[in-house]
Amino acid sequence: MRSNFTLKIEVPAKIFMLRPLGFFVRSLIEQLSDNCDASDVIDRVELAFSEAFTNICRHAYSATREGPAIIEIISSNDQLTFVFTDFGKGFDPEKVMPPNLDEPREGGLGLWLMKQVMDDYSYRTESDGRNVLTLRKKMTKSMPSPMEVA
Amino acid sequence: MQVQAANGVTVISMDERFDATIAQKLKDTVKSLAEREQTRLVIDLSQTRFIDSSGCGALVASLRVLMKNKGDMKIAGPSAQARSLFQLTRLNRVFEIYDTLPEALKSFS
Numbered sequence: 001m002r003s004n005f006t007l008k009i010e011v012p013a014k015i016f017m018l019r020p021l022g023f024f025v026r027s028l029i030e031q032l033s034d035n036c037d038a039s040d041v042i043d044r045v046e047l048a049f050s051e052a053f054t055n056i057c058r059h060a061y062s063a064t065r066e067g068p069a070i071i072e073i074i075s076s077n078d079q080l081t082f083v084f085t086d087f088g089k090g091f092d093p094e095k096v097m098p099p100n101l102d103e104p105r106e107g108g109l110g111l112w113l114m115k116q117v118m119d120d121y122s123y124r125t126e127s128d129g130r131n132v133l134t135l136r137k138k139m140t141k142s143m144p145s146p147m148e149v150a
Numbered sequence: 151m152q153v154q155a156a157n158g159v160t161v162i163s164m165d166e167r168f169d170a171t172i173a174q175k176l177k178d179t180v181k182s183l184a185e186r187e188q189t190r191l192v193i194d195l196s197q198t199r200f201i202d203s204s205g206c207g208a209l210v211a212s213l214r215v216l217m218k219n220k221g222d223m224k225i226a227g228p229s230a231q232a233r234s235l236f237q238l239t240r241l242n243r244v245f246e247i248y249d250t251l252p253e254a255l256k257s258f259s
Contacts, residue, residue, distance in 0.1 A: 019171045022200070043200075043231040050202040054170045101240040104210045109203035109239060116238060 003032075004076045013056045013069040013086060025049050025073070032075055033139055044117035045080060045137050051110040052084050052133055060088030060131060078140055084133040090125035151175060155188065159258050161251065163194040168205035180212040189221020192254045196227030206241055213245070222246075226254035 007028075011017050026046050033042055056069050065088060072083040099108050115121045120136035151172055152163040160183055165172065176193075183191065193209060195201070213223045225247045228236065236242040248254035 015170050018169055019167055022167055022169065026200075040230070040234065043234065046200060047202055047231075047235070050169055050200075050204075054202070054204055057170070099239075104239075104241060104244050106207040106211045107203070109206065113203055113238070 005074075007073045008070065010068050010070045013053075013061050013067055013088070015054070015057050018050065018053055018057070021053060021071075022046065022050055028073065029080065029139075032080070041137070041139060045139075048114045048118045048135050048137070049082060051114050052082065052135060055110050056084060056086045056088065056133075059091070060086040062088075065089075078138060080137050080139050082133075082135045084135075086131050087129060088131065090129075090131040091123075093121075093123045151179070153179060157255075159190045159192060159255055160188050161192045161194055161255070163196075164198045164205075166197060166199050168195070168198045168201040168208075170202070170204035173204040173208035176208045177211050177215075180215050184215050184219040184221065187219070189216050189219045190258055191216055191221065191223045192226050192251065192258075193223060194226045194251050194254075195229065195232055196251060198232060199229055201228075201232045201235060203235075203239075206235065206239060209245065210241070222258075224248060224254040224257055226251040 011021065026042070029042050029045055053069065053071075061067050067087045070085040074081040074083070093111060096111050098112050099105070114135060118135045118137050120134070122134045123131070125131050151165060154161045154163070162176065162179065164176070180191065183189065191212070193212070209225070216223050223246075225245045227250055228247060233242070236245065236247070246257070248257065
């Protein structure tokens with residue numbers, strides 16, 4: 001990675017923000033990833049970002065409950081970390097069943113996909129009500145994906 | 151998102167990003183097409199660099215609506231990122247996928 005830094009932005013957790021944020025994050029990762037010659041790593045990070053932000057908009061908040069999403073992007077020692085904080089409804093990721101991929105559905109893939117494409121996933125609800133999702137990815141040439149191994 | 155119809159087949163061309171910002175619009179459009187009995191559809195992804203699970207969900211919903219109305223849906227020109235996501239989610243077993251739009255259109259003839 002080109003440099004170590006932390007970037008912090010606060011945005012309304014609204015779906016209309018997803019597109020500009022997605023373009024921004026993609027562009028940022030591409031700029032940082034001069035040691036990463038595999039575009040599929042960038043694709044995966046972009047996917048995880050999109051899934052995480054969409055989940056906050058759709059599940060933490062809702063049509064009747066609005067609030068912010070605080071997004072920290074941390075670049076450090078070839079590792080990229082996203083920390084998403086929201087103040088909406090939390091959940092227990094252990095209670096979310098993995099999707100049955102033999103029965104395609106309209107939704108329910110986001111959390112599973114984040115775990116598939118990132119190196120590390122953690123989610124916790126703090127005592128003050130903040131929900132904190134952390135995603136990490138080593139920004140080096142990717143290992144074969146699960147489907148490539150399968 | 152652009153919608154065009156020719157020779158009994160409707161082509162919906164998706165934009166560079168296919169995510170939650172556009173997923174509902176696709177579902178509404180396909181539902182409207184099905185109500186008008188325009189149920190032979192190609193989703194053209196040749197301009198789509200990025201798709202996420204919301205995009206995939208909209209495709210699943212669209213296929214269901216069309217099948218329910220005795221129609222069909224083909225996917226044309228997915229990027230490497232889209233193909234990778236279809237494989238990971240096994241939607242490559244559900245969708246009929248063609249490399250190019252002309253190939254997808256030809257499959258209806």
